[in-house]
Amino acid sequence: MKHLKFSLLAAMVWALPAMAADDFGNAENGAEIFDECSGCHELGQGAENGIGPHLNGIFGRKAAGIDGFTYSESLTRAGNDGLVWDLEKLGYYIENPQIFASGTRMSYDGLEDPQERADLLAFLRIYSDNPQNIPEAAPTAIAAALEVRLPPDILEIQGDSEYGEYLSSECLTCHRADGAAEGIPSITFWPEEDFVIAMHAYKRKLRPHPVMQMMAGRLNNEEIAALAAYFAELEE
């Protein structure tokens, strides 16, 4: 009964007719979707790092967690800040890689269809050591995953750059105005949209850094847009 209830709920959230037997995705379909990834990522017995890291045991692995593989600075930082790949976080990352690491080397636009994401994750899960320990997706997690892309109205806000200049003074206590980045990343010369996506990811505590979660946490949509507009103007 409980199981049936979950399936119904999930079906409503996903607006799909029926769930696969393994609750959160169809691994067979996922194997086909993985063809798109396999140019860079190896998986299965004897998998090695290629253009991207191998994905055996990706569930429960710390982000940028394979010694010897050269990750982007952004993803390395996210890992050091405490990002660990679980079902939810992998779902977000596959949906939009920019969410966790603006400078990720993974040149992938993201997988928009939630069913396809679930299928792909079901396939990846087979290659983690303890699949039985991986929680099945709760309906709320799936609902959240649906919203990880920012709605267009947030991305389209025209920021008040004069207000942004005032707000930016708070950033510049740590981040260098000249774009130098030692220990703390540069925030100048960013495309406006990347900036907005990153700040909202901190605000929603998807990205793990506690200072940034706190700073972004009290900025509203207009204030984030104002900052993005100001830092974009700096570029000109």
Add this chain to the structure above:
Amino acid sequence: MTLNRRHFLGATAAGAAALSAPMVMGGSHSKPRVVVVGGGAGGATAARYINKDSGGEIDVTLIEPTRRYYTCFFSNLYIGGFQEMEDLGHGYGNLASQGVNVVHDWAVGIDRDAKTVALAGGGSVPYDKLILSPGIDFVDGSVPGWDLSAQNAMPHAYKAGSQTELLKAQIMAMPEGGTFAMIAPPNPYRCPPGPYERISMVAHALKANNPTAKILVVDPKPKFSKQGLFEEGWNNHYGGMIERIGPDFGGENFTVDPAAMTVDIDGSVENVDVCNVIPAMKAGRICEMAGITDGNWAPVNAADMSSKMDADIHVLGDASAQGDMPKSGFSANSQAKVCANAVRGALTGSRVFPAKFSNTCWSLIDTDDGVKVGATYEATDEKIAKVDGFISQTGEDAALRKATYEESLGWYSGITADMLG
């Protein structure tokens, strides 16, 4: 007064530009004048932002006695051997070349009616708005047996520079197995984790050079900033070296004897080889001279850091009594930006935005073992009030602690550039 004027200008945005400086100012001088006393994290930031953002519409004078400013933040890392003193020193050349009138002199008096600041070297400087950011001075008699004349025998090292160098030299010259003692300050004081980061850095230096030495902390406070993190770190890195005597064991009942190099703790006399006395603190003396203190500190309005006693004087950083923010360089820098925005608005009619404050304090416990605590704040009618905060957790992995330390290096580079251009 300031509030009314600011609101008046703010409410009539179109008319504000027309009013502009001369009308607010009156008199013959064509530009409004801001004088800033103290070139540290609060004062230098305020001077730089008002000068930069007013685009030449405001005359900014910075009065600072020293030509080279040594940051108090990171000076513990010099004691631990992680920083060179030279790298902690910064000049005012960039501010001057950007148009700030930098005067290297002591401010020795303030005439609030004439609106002038008297200088030790003679003469006085007129102001329309005065910003005081003098940092701290010590409360006389707060450590029985100690006064400033004993600061060579028992250094405070709580204003960075020669005092810090002296303390480090004494630590390096300690006899084998000797005792380093610290008299920790009572609340409130500059840099809440500072004394305990210092203990960590002293332990780091002694572990390498004098591993049988002992560290004794005499502390009048029952608890202290980041206590769990420091105690965990001391245990992990310096097991058995550090003993802290809190008020429950007599840590608030002490006297020192700088001539005999002894510390009397609750009637028990200890011979010590180095004694770091950090006395109780108060606002830098110029605040008292200006008559804007209440007790040891200068109370301010949270919205714009203006003094509760004089609307044309603003007080930043350690010297202010503002509410929930700790006395830190980061806080002073944050307050300076809110103040700069408000002062500029009052003098030129530029837009005034809501006050937002923040602070983060990093501390180093041992090599690559950094921790931090921070919070955001907002202005209420009564005070600067905490909104949200975080603190490093005990048991964090080494990679995160290393990243936290590296982040602190990035912050140092960021804040010094933000203060001094």
